[in-house]
Amino acid sequence: MISIKSPREILIMKQAGHINYLVHQEIEKYLKPGTSLKKIDSLIKTLVEKQGGTCSCYGYEGFPSNACISLNDEVVHGIPDDRKIKNGDLLKIDFTVRKDGYESDMTKTYIIGTVKKEVEDFVKRTEQSLYEGLKVIKHGAKLGDIGYAISSYAHKYGYSVVEELTGHGIGSDMHEEPEVPNYGEKDKGLTLKEGMTLAIEPMLNMGSKEVYMADNNWTILTDDESYSAHFEHTILVTKDGYEILTGE
Numbered sequence: 001m002i003s004i005k006s007p008r009e010i011l012i013m014k015q016a017g018h019i020n021y022l023v024h025q026e027i028e029k030y031l032k033p034g035t036s037l038k039k040i041d042s043l044i045k046t047l048v049e050k051q052g053g054t055c056s057c058y059g060y061e062g063f064p065s066n067a068c069i070s071l072n073d074e075v076v077h078g079i080p081d082d083r084k085i086k087n088g089d090l091l092k093i094d095f096t097v098r099k100d101g102y103e104s105d106m107t108k109t110y111i112i113g114t115v116k117k118e119v120e121d122f123v124k125r126t127e128q129s130l131y132e133g134l135k136v137i138k139h140g141a142k143l144g145d146i147g148y149a150i151s152s153y154a155h156k157y158g159y160s161v162v163e164e165l166t167g168h169g170i171g172s173d174m175h176e177e178p179e180v181p182n183y184g185e186k187d188k189g190l191t192l193k194e195g196m197t198l199a200i201e202p203m204l205n206m207g208s209k210e211v212y213m214a215d216n217n218w219t220i221l222t223d224d225e226s227y228s229a230h231f232e233h234t235i236l237v238t239k240d241g242y243e244i245l246t247g248e
């Protein structure tokens, strides 16, 4: 069952999403070479709780940290440890915020220091691919339109789309129906309806789309060790388009 959220539920999700957005803004100034992933993780917890939310990734299916922090060729579900970030790293920070029984989910890829122009372009275009996916969303559009928009934009630049992981419905649960693949066919699949809330989250690789799971049974990495980038927003489907819930 895909739930349609009430105005009250949407309001709470917006509050959760705003905390998610704010903490992403605040965390940026701490992302200096030499900072450990664990330190970033504990800062996120402190900042989220200061805003009245909780980090619901913690303990989710046994996940051991507050945020998923994935470096370079790690695609998603990186577990923050004692590694320190350094110049040239791509740092993906993905976390959920729970407030008053509702969830929000947001990811950004941060560039630490400077990277080659081609890597910078890759990160910018991965972010743009999220907006390409969002642009087609409105009441009456099809789920396949989203994946088609994301993947055709990514392929235009020679990037690949990770297929093993998808976006998802979101609400009182972090992961609700439907799955939202980052590939698809135009005009195919489920019809979107006003009041649905979705997490849209393209994961693109600079090299091959193939990925594997690390021995920790969480972290997903690229087979060819190429860079991966990831952006995510929680959105509301509206009559004429969409509204970003993880925003200002």
Ligand code: MF3
Pocket: 056, 057, 058, 060, 061, 063, 068, 077, 094, 095, 096, 105, 199, 201, 232
């Ligand atoms: N935030 C992730 C997503 O985008 C889910 C993380 S699950 C966790 O769907 F257990 F790793 F936290």
Ligand code: CO
Pocket: 094, 095, 096, 105, 106, 107, 232
């Ligand atoms: Co997420």
Ligand code: CO
Pocket: 105, 167, 168, 199, 201, 232
């Ligand atoms: Co998500």
